[in-house]
Amino acid sequence: MNEIRKANHAILAAVLAQEPPPRHFWALRRLRVEFGKAIEDGPDCPEYNFMSFAPVSPDNPYDIIGTIAGPKDTPYEEGTFQIRIGITEHYPKLPPECTFMTRIWHPNINSQGKICLNILQDEWSMALSVRTILLSISSLLSDPGLGVVEVGFKCVLMPEAGEMWMVDRGTFEEMARDWTGKYAVPVED
Secondary structure (H helix, E strand, O other): OHHHHHHHHHHHHHHHHOOOOOOOOHHHHHHHHHHHHHHHHOOOOHHHOOEEEEEEEOOEEEEEEEEEEOOOOOOOOOEEEEEEEEOOOOOOOOOOEEEEOOOOOEOOEOOOOEEOOHHHOOOOOOOOOHHHHHHHHHHHHHOOOHHHHHOHHHHOOOHHHHHHHHHOHHHHHHHHHHHHHHHOEEOOO
């Protein structure tokens, strides 16, 4: 994760080195503020040592790859997961489109990577950011049953995983651990 954070830090610095956008590009202006905050914190910031994000290319700051380490004491803890974050021209008024690039066994994430998370739908706020989205996704991994129990099956995008979580938590965790080992990049120290 440390190498990923350092590489992402360099990409963020390259984006910020470019000429500032004209006033009417609100999404890009907002992203520059978020990237600046990430640069200010540095790649070794202990508060965010489990996640990182950067544009795929310095030439396109709207296409971002977020990386999170699986939360400790969960079936995902041995893996590193990538999320594509697509920023639209309406950001931050509307949430970005977020998709897991890494396959994962989770009730709220389907096989195409679509994520059911309240802040990405009806509870979006302009106060939220790319960083808070990644924090929320990490929390979703910490408690896979959150959407199953609190929202019912409304937010379950992978019904087999949701039902398994409700009926046999041990089997669910074993399956999630297997998928993490199979599809996620191992966590590096």
